[in-house]
Amino acid sequence: MTTPGADAVASSRRPLTEASLSSLLPGTLSRLMVVPSSPSTNTRLLSLAAGDPEGWPHLSALVADHQTAGRGRAGREWVTPRGAALTVSFVLRPTHVAREDYGWAPLVVGLATVRALRGLGVGAWLKWPNDVVVEAGAREIPGWGRWRKAVGILCETVPGQEAIVAGIGINVSQSTGELPVPHAASLASLGATGLDRVALMRALAGELRGAVALWDAGAHPRAEVEKVTATLGWDVAVDVPGAAPVAGRAVALTEAGALVVRTVSGDERVVMAGDVRVRRG
Structure with a gap:
Protein backbone atom coordinates (compact mmCIF):
# COMPACT_ATOMS: atom_id res chain seq x y z
CA MET A 1 0.00 0.00 0.00
CA THR A 2 1.34 3.42 -0.99
CA THR A 3 1.38 6.12 1.67
CA PRO A 4 0.84 9.64 0.27
CA GLY A 5 3.70 12.02 0.98
CA ALA A 6 3.57 15.15 3.10
CA ASP A 7 3.37 17.37 0.00
CA ALA A 8 0.32 15.51 -1.31
CA VAL A 9 -1.43 15.81 2.05
CA ALA A 10 -0.59 19.50 2.35
CA SER A 11 -1.86 20.17 -1.17
CA SER A 12 -5.08 18.29 -0.42
CA ARG A 13 -5.69 20.42 2.65
CA ARG A 14 -5.47 23.74 0.86
CA PRO A 15 -8.73 25.61 1.52
CA LEU A 16 -11.61 24.95 -0.83
CA THR A 17 -13.08 28.09 -2.36
CA GLU A 18 -15.90 28.99 -4.70
CA ALA A 19 -13.30 30.00 -7.26
CA SER A 20 -11.65 26.56 -7.20
CA LEU A 21 -15.04 24.90 -7.75
CA SER A 22 -16.43 27.43 -10.22
CA SER A 23 -16.43 24.92 -13.09
CA LEU A 24 -19.42 23.21 -11.44
CA LEU A 25 -21.59 26.21 -12.32
CA PRO A 26 -23.88 26.42 -14.12
CA GLY A 27 -23.76 23.01 -15.79
CA THR A 28 -23.50 20.53 -12.90
CA LEU A 29 -24.90 22.48 -9.96
CA SER A 30 -27.51 25.23 -9.83
CA ARG A 31 -25.98 27.02 -6.84
CA LEU A 32 -22.79 26.60 -4.82
CA MET A 33 -21.81 28.11 -1.49
CA VAL A 34 -18.42 27.39 0.04
CA VAL A 35 -17.76 28.39 3.63
CA PRO A 36 -14.51 28.17 5.61
CA SER A 37 -16.18 26.23 8.42
CA SER A 38 -19.58 25.11 9.62
CA PRO A 39 -20.78 23.01 12.56
CA SER A 40 -22.88 20.81 10.25
CA THR A 41 -23.49 21.36 6.55
CA ASN A 42 -26.79 19.47 6.78
CA THR A 43 -28.09 21.56 9.67
CA ARG A 44 -27.09 24.79 7.95
CA LEU A 45 -28.51 23.84 4.57
CA LEU A 46 -31.77 22.58 6.05
CA SER A 47 -32.23 26.00 7.63
CA LEU A 48 -31.26 27.89 4.46
CA ALA A 49 -33.52 25.81 2.20
CA ALA A 50 -36.44 26.02 4.62
CA GLY A 51 -36.18 29.81 4.76
CA ASP A 52 -35.61 30.42 1.05
CA PRO A 53 -36.84 27.54 -1.13
CA GLU A 54 -36.44 29.43 -4.40
CA GLY A 55 -32.95 30.50 -3.46
CA TRP A 56 -31.90 26.87 -3.02
CA PRO A 57 -33.15 24.99 -6.08
CA HIS A 58 -32.51 21.42 -7.10
CA LEU A 59 -28.79 20.52 -7.04
CA SER A 60 -27.70 23.42 -4.90
CA ALA A 61 -24.72 22.61 -2.70
CA LEU A 62 -23.10 23.86 0.49
CA VAL A 63 -19.45 22.92 0.98
CA ALA A 64 -17.62 23.47 4.27
CA ASP A 65 -13.84 23.45 4.01
CA HIS A 66 -13.93 22.35 7.66
CA GLN A 67 -16.93 20.83 9.40
CA THR A 68 -16.70 21.16 13.15
CA ALA A 69 -19.77 19.21 14.31
CA GLY A 70 -20.79 16.82 11.59
CA ARG A 71 -23.82 14.62 12.18
CA GLY A 72 -24.36 11.03 11.19
CA ARG A 73 -27.38 8.77 11.36
CA ALA A 74 -28.88 8.23 14.83
CA GLY A 75 -27.24 11.42 16.10
CA ARG A 76 -23.66 10.20 15.82
CA GLU A 77 -20.93 12.84 15.59
CA TRP A 78 -18.41 13.01 12.78
CA VAL A 79 -15.33 15.20 13.28
CA THR A 80 -12.23 15.61 11.10
CA PRO A 81 -9.08 17.72 11.12
CA ARG A 82 -9.25 20.98 9.16
CA GLY A 83 -9.05 20.39 5.42
CA ALA A 84 -8.81 16.61 5.77
CA ALA A 85 -12.24 15.70 4.38
CA LEU A 86 -14.75 16.68 1.74
CA THR A 87 -17.91 17.74 3.57
CA VAL A 88 -20.82 18.79 1.40
CA SER A 89 -24.61 18.84 1.49
CA PHE A 90 -26.86 18.97 -1.58
CA VAL A 91 -30.48 20.05 -2.01
CA LEU A 92 -32.41 17.47 -4.03
CA ARG A 93 -35.84 18.36 -5.36
CA PRO A 94 -36.86 15.45 -7.61
CA THR A 95 -40.18 16.35 -9.17
CA HIS A 96 -41.37 12.84 -10.06
CA VAL A 97 -40.30 10.87 -6.98
CA ALA A 98 -43.11 10.28 -4.49
CA ARG A 99 -42.37 11.24 -0.91
CA GLU A 100 -42.92 7.63 0.19
CA ASP A 101 -39.96 6.69 -2.03
CA TYR A 102 -37.56 9.11 -0.31
CA GLY A 103 -36.18 6.13 1.60
CA TRP A 104 -34.14 5.41 -1.53
CA ALA A 105 -32.33 8.75 -1.21
CA PRO A 106 -29.33 7.56 0.84
CA LEU A 107 -28.92 4.56 -1.44
CA VAL A 108 -29.06 6.66 -4.62
CA VAL A 109 -26.61 9.12 -3.07
CA GLY A 110 -24.44 6.19 -2.00
CA LEU A 111 -24.51 4.79 -5.54
CA ALA A 112 -23.30 8.12 -6.90
CA THR A 113 -20.55 8.30 -4.27
CA VAL A 114 -19.35 4.77 -5.04
CA ARG A 115 -19.20 5.59 -8.74
CA ALA A 116 -17.27 8.81 -8.10
CA LEU A 117 -14.70 7.02 -5.95
CA ARG A 118 -14.34 4.11 -8.35
CA GLY A 119 -13.74 6.60 -11.14
CA LEU A 120 -10.81 7.91 -9.11
CA GLY A 121 -9.40 4.43 -8.56
CA VAL A 122 -10.84 3.60 -5.11
CA GLY A 123 -12.50 0.16 -4.73
CA ALA A 124 -15.60 1.51 -3.00
CA TRP A 125 -18.80 -0.34 -2.11
CA LEU A 126 -22.07 0.58 -0.45
CA LYS A 127 -22.77 -0.72 3.03
CA TRP A 128 -26.53 -0.65 3.56
CA PRO A 129 -28.07 1.76 4.32
CA ASN A 130 -25.78 4.80 4.26
CA ASP A 131 -22.04 4.10 4.44
CA VAL A 132 -19.41 3.65 1.76
CA VAL A 133 -16.71 1.12 2.56
CA VAL A 134 -13.56 -0.41 1.13
CA GLU A 135 -12.26 -3.92 1.84
CA ALA A 136 -8.74 -3.07 2.93
CA GLY A 137 -8.14 -3.96 6.55
CA ALA A 138 -5.13 -6.06 7.48
CA ARG A 139 -7.08 -7.46 10.43
CA GLU A 140 -10.70 -8.15 11.19
CA ILE A 141 -12.61 -5.77 13.44
CA PRO A 142 -15.76 -7.00 15.22
CA GLY A 143 -18.83 -5.88 13.31
CA TRP A 144 -16.82 -4.75 10.29
CA GLY A 145 -14.58 -7.64 9.26
CA ARG A 146 -11.91 -6.31 6.91
CA TRP A 147 -14.18 -3.53 5.64
CA ARG A 148 -13.32 0.07 6.47
CA LYS A 149 -15.66 3.06 6.37
CA ALA A 150 -14.49 5.95 4.23
CA VAL A 151 -17.76 7.83 3.70
CA GLY A 152 -20.85 8.66 5.72
CA ILE A 153 -24.15 9.79 4.22
CA LEU A 154 -27.07 11.50 5.93
CA CYS A 155 -30.31 12.34 4.09
CA GLU A 156 -33.02 14.46 5.70
CA THR A 157 -36.22 15.97 4.37
CA VAL A 158 -36.73 19.73 4.40
CA PRO A 159 -39.71 20.51 6.67
CA GLY A 160 -42.80 21.50 4.69
CA GLN A 161 -41.18 20.91 1.30
CA GLU A 162 -40.81 18.13 -1.24
CA ALA A 163 -37.05 18.28 -0.86
CA ILE A 164 -34.13 16.34 0.57
CA VAL A 165 -30.85 17.55 1.97
CA ALA A 166 -28.19 14.93 1.29
CA GLY A 167 -25.00 15.26 3.32
CA ILE A 168 -21.83 13.44 2.30
CA GLY A 169 -18.63 13.30 4.30
CA ILE A 170 -15.59 11.70 2.64
CA ASN A 171 -12.41 11.07 4.61
CA VAL A 172 -9.64 12.24 2.31
CA SER A 173 -6.21 12.89 3.80
CA GLN A 174 -6.35 11.71 7.41
CA SER A 175 -3.49 9.58 8.62
CA THR A 176 -4.33 6.44 10.57
CA GLY A 177 -3.69 8.35 13.79
CA GLU A 178 -6.17 11.06 12.80
CA LEU A 179 -9.05 8.65 12.23
CA PRO A 180 -11.54 8.47 15.10
CA VAL A 181 -12.26 4.72 15.25
CA PRO A 182 -10.44 1.54 14.14
CA HIS A 183 -12.96 0.77 11.40
CA ALA A 184 -12.56 4.16 9.73
CA ALA A 185 -10.39 4.81 6.69
CA SER A 186 -9.43 7.75 4.51
CA LEU A 187 -8.39 7.85 0.88
CA ALA A 188 -4.86 8.46 2.16
CA SER A 189 -4.88 5.51 4.56
CA LEU A 190 -6.22 3.33 1.73
CA GLY A 191 -3.22 4.25 -0.39
CA ALA A 192 -5.05 6.40 -2.95
CA THR A 193 -2.62 8.34 -5.11
CA GLY A 194 -5.00 11.25 -5.69
CA LEU A 195 -6.16 13.34 -2.73
CA ASP A 196 -7.40 16.36 -4.71
CA ARG A 197 -10.61 17.51 -3.01
CA VAL A 198 -11.53 19.71 -5.99
CA ALA A 199 -11.37 16.75 -8.38
CA LEU A 200 -13.32 14.65 -5.89
CA MET A 201 -16.06 17.27 -5.57
CA ARG A 202 -16.33 17.55 -9.35
CA ALA A 203 -16.63 13.79 -9.73
CA LEU A 204 -19.14 13.50 -6.89
CA ALA A 205 -21.39 16.31 -8.12
CA GLY A 206 -21.41 14.90 -11.64
CA GLU A 207 -22.28 11.37 -10.54
CA LEU A 208 -24.97 12.64 -8.16
CA ARG A 209 -26.57 14.74 -10.87
CA GLY A 210 -26.73 11.72 -13.16
CA ALA A 211 -28.00 9.25 -10.56
CA VAL A 212 -30.75 11.56 -9.31
CA ALA A 213 -31.81 12.42 -12.87
CA LEU A 214 -32.37 8.74 -13.67
CA TRP A 215 -34.25 8.19 -10.39
CA ASP A 216 -36.44 11.21 -11.12
CA ALA A 217 -37.05 9.99 -14.67
CA GLY A 218 -38.61 6.80 -13.33
CA ALA A 219 -35.70 4.36 -13.50
CA HIS A 220 -35.99 2.25 -10.37
CA PRO A 221 -32.62 2.31 -8.61
CA ARG A 222 -32.73 -1.15 -7.03
CA ALA A 223 -30.79 -3.08 -9.67
CA GLU A 224 -27.97 -0.54 -9.89
CA VAL A 225 -27.77 -0.14 -6.11
CA GLU A 226 -27.66 -3.91 -5.58
CA LYS A 227 -24.68 -4.15 -7.95
CA VAL A 228 -22.55 -1.98 -5.64
CA THR A 229 -23.93 -3.11 -2.26
CA ALA A 230 -21.27 -5.13 -0.47
CA THR A 231 -23.73 -6.04 2.29
CA LEU A 232 -25.50 -8.52 0.02
CA GLY A 233 -24.02 -11.95 0.63
CA TRP A 234 -22.70 -11.07 4.08
Missing part, protein backbone atom coordinates in the same frame (compact mmCIF):
# COMPACT_ATOMS: atom_id res chain seq x y z
CA ASP A 235 -23.65 -13.03 7.17
CA VAL A 236 -24.92 -10.20 9.34
CA ALA A 237 -26.61 -9.17 12.53
CA VAL A 238 -28.75 -6.08 12.10
CA ASP A 239 -29.42 -3.99 15.19
CA VAL A 240 -32.93 -2.66 14.70
CA PRO A 241 -34.62 0.04 16.79
CA GLY A 242 -36.67 -1.35 19.66
CA ALA A 243 -36.29 -5.02 18.77
CA ALA A 244 -33.89 -7.94 18.94
CA PRO A 245 -31.13 -8.07 16.30
CA VAL A 246 -31.99 -9.82 13.05
CA ALA A 247 -29.31 -12.40 12.21
CA GLY A 248 -28.79 -14.24 8.95
CA ARG A 249 -27.53 -13.64 5.43
CA ALA A 250 -28.32 -10.39 3.60
CA VAL A 251 -29.74 -11.53 0.27
CA ALA A 252 -31.54 -8.67 -1.47
CA LEU A 253 -33.15 -5.25 -1.34
CA THR A 254 -36.91 -4.78 -1.58
CA GLU A 255 -38.72 -2.40 -3.91
CA ALA A 256 -38.69 0.09 -1.04
CA GLY A 257 -34.95 -0.23 -0.41
CA ALA A 258 -35.25 -2.34 2.74
CA LEU A 259 -32.75 -5.12 3.44
CA VAL A 260 -33.88 -8.74 3.17
CA VAL A 261 -32.15 -11.06 5.64
CA ARG A 262 -32.56 -14.84 5.36
CA THR A 263 -32.32 -16.44 8.79
CA VAL A 264 -30.87 -19.87 9.55
CA SER A 265 -34.42 -21.23 9.59
CA GLY A 266 -34.96 -20.05 6.02
CA ASP A 267 -37.35 -17.24 6.91
CA GLU A 268 -36.80 -13.93 5.15
CA ARG A 269 -36.97 -10.88 7.39
CA VAL A 270 -37.37 -7.38 5.94
CA VAL A 271 -35.40 -4.71 7.77
CA MET A 272 -36.36 -1.10 7.08
CA ALA A 273 -33.64 0.53 9.19
CA GLY A 274 -30.77 -0.57 11.37
CA ASP A 275 -27.04 -0.93 11.88
CA VAL A 276 -25.51 -3.86 10.04
CA ARG A 277 -22.74 -5.82 11.76
CA VAL A 278 -20.63 -8.23 9.74
CA ARG A 279 -20.50 -11.75 11.12
CA ARG A 280 -17.69 -12.88 8.86
CA GLY A 281 -14.64 -11.27 7.30
